[in-house]
Amino acid sequence: NAGVTQTPKFQVLKTGQSMTLQCAQDMNHEYMSWYRQDPGMGLRLIHYSVGAGITDQGEVPNGYNVSRSTTEDFPLRLLSAAPSQTSVYFCASTVTSLSGANVLTFGAGSRLTVL
């Protein structure tokens, strides 16, 4: 199994451009999420989804859109990139439980630079 696959691994954008970070998992996990990692701030939750058609905001959702049309895919969209969105982005998934006892499986990350 591939686990959680993120593409692209690296991307450079100009301010105002749009792009989509792709995330796919082959483990039939219901829960998927996006985090951004910035130096000294750890990982901050952007958006998450508990199943197809269901999404919700995390700690830092502004400037990002998500959708979940299938169990496998959870793309993250930047509609108008800003330099503040320069970061490393991680997608993570897990089998949904009724509690917070969820062990996350992470992708390898996507490094985004906005000039």
Add this chain to the structure above:
Amino acid sequence: AQSVTQPDIHITVSEGASLELRCNYSYGATPYLFWYVQSPGQGLQLLLKYFSGDTLVQGIKGFEAEFKRSQSSFNLRKPSVHWSDAAEYFCAVGDTGGFKTIFGAGTRLFVKA
């Protein structure tokens, strides 16, 4: 709101020395606690977790952590550090009422020969 504090931004230890990484959490109920490790250029991997029961939990790669409710702490320990342990370590708490996992800022471990 739940939060996680890792007081040490970075720690340097000698190979073969013992290690303790500190983690304090803020959460009203019994927390679900995790330690993840991130090697350079990689995603995060679970080291160990605490859900309930024995407060001393064992993980992979010889790591252990102890949950102390009175101190709101979940410190990570290893008796003898190897050079391959050099990485960034993240403490995290799971939201029992939902599906969010909140991470600390991380502690970067350097291992010197």
